[in-house]
Amino acid sequence: MLKNWVATASNRIYAGLNSKGKPFDPLLAPSFPGFGIASPFECEIEFDSNLTVTLTEREIASVLNRGDFAARVQSAVELICAKLCVLADKEPSPDVVVLAMSKEMEDAIGPAARAGQARPVRATPLQKKERKKLESDKKTGQLHMAFFDEAETDAVPLNRFRDFHNAAKAHAMKSKLATQLVWYSTLAGSGRKEDPATTAWNFFTALYYKAGNVPWRLRFGTQQTCFVGITFYRESADPNAATRTCLAQAFSEGGESLVLRGERVTWDTERDRKPHLNRADSESIVNRVLNLYSDHFGARPNRVVIHKTSRFWPEELEGFRSALGDIHSYDFLALERRTIRFLRLGKEPPVRGTVIELGQRNYLVFTQGYVPFLRQYPGMRVPNPLEVVEHHGDSAADRVCSEILALTKLNWNTCKFASSDPITISFSRQVAPIIKELPDGVDPATKYRYYM
Structure with a gap:
């Protein structure tokens, strides 16, 4: 057939x-x-x-x-x-x-x-609140009586296959x-x-x-830029576990992509519910990315752009900058989705590519919206812009926002006009569920084609 x-x-x-x-x-x-x-x-x-x-x-x-x-x-x-x-x-x-x-x-x-198949049962808001209180009390030495052994409540099996x-x-x-x-x-x-x-x-x-070919490439100019996406995924089936595994994806200007699984990280959930790296882990993951990039392309990049799905803590910035060494041109962007919406006069939503500057180094980027070439908006709901909540680095807003838009088209797993997120952060949604299934003793492949 x-x-x-x-x-x-x-x-x-x-x-x-x-x-x-x-x-x-x-x-x-x-x-x-x-x-x-x-x-x-x-x-x-x-x-x-x-x-x-x-x-x-x-x-x-x-x-x-x-x-x-x-x-x-x-x-x-x-x-x-x-x-x-x-x-x-x-x-x-x-x-x-x-x-x-x-x-x-x-x-x-x-x-x-x-x-x-049955889906995992998620904790109710009340259960989440109670668990958070128990964890807080444990840190202060407060003891609680429980109906079940701690091992039975905390040990959640890893769901494979x-x-x-x-x-x-x-x-x-x-x-x-x-x-x-x-x-x-x-x-x-x-x-x-x-x-x-x-x-x-x-x-x-x-x-x-x-098969080893590149269907299309992006044109960013002559500067050798390495785009890095840093995201986190949960290996445990427990949605409340304060441990995540770091995942880094590196993309060259020519479209070649590399995958790196970092170490498991535990962070202070009282400080921020979203995962973060300490200084040593931040420096380590970027060093590994640059070494892998150099091995594959024969030289270190002239510029590094990091997209991250949580804000930057000071120790993370220190680790990233330390890892760059003699690479002096960089841009670190924290990207988040907000519930904010914008409308314009007429029947169509804002044009894809619209950028709204909310404040100093804080932008909204409409990665979805009305597309003049298509003469329509290829979506079902009011587009939700991507927010650059932090920007540390040398480049102007128009450059980093244009790169975000371009990276929404760097997905060879689909031929639709563009994705809603740049490949640097959307990639993890494809890769993480596969890495969770890796058998013991098998290292994750570094090429994107093994995950598609």
Whole structure:
């Protein structure tokens, strides 16, 4: 089925009609030009019979017969990743492995099957308040009687194998092969959530990138700038745990990306509910980013831009500046979403790219809004601007805000006009759930293509 679908995609694919029976807007849903040597991609897919593996009925049954969803996912991941390790040992090894899932497998471990699973129970506001009080009292030596042992209330198991995509990506890192997952419903066109042209654009662009190519690049000028996103994710299933793991993503001006997992951090939640780094960890993570950048690109950058999802504490700034060494040009930006909204006269929201200066080094950037090229606003709700709540560095507001806008287009996992967040901070939403699934003894891959 995969080969037939790929063969069909060698010709132009049109978006067709929407749910109202009208043609899609060609600007929002452009036709797919086809994938082949004569297409804009200037390459084609080669299926090698020596690198093709088909699961047997017995192997599929071994997955389907497992009891619960997590057990089925674990069984499928172990089965498929064993096949990947065999493929990785072949010479030459494949550039990308497409995991084409059958209908039976999709019904057992696909998105619809996952949607039916129970979700973790979140603490109520009263429970959160009580827990915070208990933690505060512990620091002062105040004792409390409890109905349960402390180990029983605090020890929350790590939930793994909750999502096949994330678990498969993590375990596939053992083979060091990039993978592309495609479900039966995508190939069959059933339960379609997007038009066929957009499906083809997204599939083949991602495949093109995973094979070692860059679909598009940004033009920032001649200065070698390293864009770094520093975010935090929770490994524990406990939403109240005051421990996070730091995640750093580095992007070059040419679009190449690198991933680094930092150390687990614990911070003073009384001082700020959002995670922060101490001076040593701040210096360490930036040093590691710069060393990795130098290893991949042959030289250190001339300028470093850091985007962070929490405000900067003084010790963080000290650590970042110390790590830069002889790199004197830098910009550190703290980015947050606020509930503030702006309207303008007429029927359309503010234009994408609008910047409102609220104060000294405090800006609102409309990464979403009315797009003149599209002649419309490609969204459903009033756009929520991204706020630069802190800016430390040398550049003017127009430069750092223009870079934020440009980085919303540096996402090769989708071909839509732009994302709402720059890739420096949106990246963690894709990477963190996969890193949580990493098996013991496997280091996270440093290339973005292993996480897509």
